Amino acid sequence: MTRRFFAGLLAASLALPIAQADSDSAQRLADSLEVNGQLMPVVSVRETPMAGIFEVRLENGETFYSNATGDHFLVGDLYQNADTGLVNLTEQGRNGERAARLAQVAEQDRVVFRGDGETRATLMVFTDTTCPYCRQLHEEVPKLNEMGIEVHYLAFPRTGMKGEGARVMQQVWCADNPTEAMSAAKRDERLESGGSCDNPVEEQYQLGLELGVQGTPAIVLPDGRLVPGYVPAERLADMLGLKE
Incomplete structure (x- = not known):
């Protein structure tokens, strides 16, 4: 659901039979939250630090704010004016939910690159084998592994x-050795078909959309922060608080 959609809602006259x-x-x-007589696909409603204002999260991952009766909406991020500066409370909530959702993805449904030493951190990366910046990031994976970053x-x-x-990523996930297939695909090598299998590509694509992924690579840090685009290994290590 887009901001334009909500802008239309705000302009509409809403009469929602919500309890006091x-x-x-x-x-x-x-x-009970309805729009134009239809129930909204609400996942959760939570109180906010602002009295009488609630955070509403929808099934598609969109978040907005409503009063208790549901006849006024606010679209945008909620900030706390703290002593240390502005704190984006909405983004903090997104980060926590993003980390929790990704933790539910079974490891056998991921293509994992890990080093031989101790694991110090794990990055979750939404990728596309045809994406030039994804290929550039993949060249950094050995360096990341050396630093203990999976x-x-x-x-x-x-x-x-x-x-x-x-199509190519379905081949990768169906390969006997998905890590080798991933590296080969990112070198633009032709993969042997090997038939089809029950793969998670479409499910992960939908998950990415729900979590706010708009392009690739999309790097998710352990705390759920979403970092769009290519980032060099040294910069990623710094963002993770890891020093050589």
């Missing part, structure tokens, strides 16, 4: 499930 705010107002809002790839075909990236 009380100790159960968040749950009541989650159960790289766990998830699939995100940037042109959708009907594009060449989706």
Whole structure:
């Protein structure tokens, strides 16, 4: 659901039969929030530090804010004016949810590159084998592994499930050795078909969309922060708080 959509909603006249705010107002809002007579696909409603304002999160990952009766919406990020400066509370919530969702992805559904030594951190990376910047980042993987940083790839075909990236990544995930197949694909080598299998490419693509991925590579740090685009190994190590 886009900001343009919400802008339309704000301009519309809404009359929503939501119960009066009380100790159960968040749950009541989650159960009853409607737009144009249709229930919204609400995943959660949580109180915010602002009295009478609730954070509403939808199934597609979008977040907005509502009063207890559901007849006024705010779209945008909520900030705390703290002593140390502005703190983006909305982004903090996104980070936590992003980390939790990615932790649920089974390791056998990832293409994992790890070094021989102690693991100091793990990066989750949404990738596309046809993406030039993904290939540039992949060249940094040996250096990351040497620094104790594992790289766990998830699939995100940037042109959708009907594009060449989706087809190649399905081959990667179905290969006998997915790590070798991933490296070969990023060298633009032709992969042996090897038939099809029950692969997670489409599921991971949808997950990426839900988590705010808009392009590749999309690097997710252990705390759930989303870092878009290519980042050199040394910079990533610095962001992780790791020193040589």
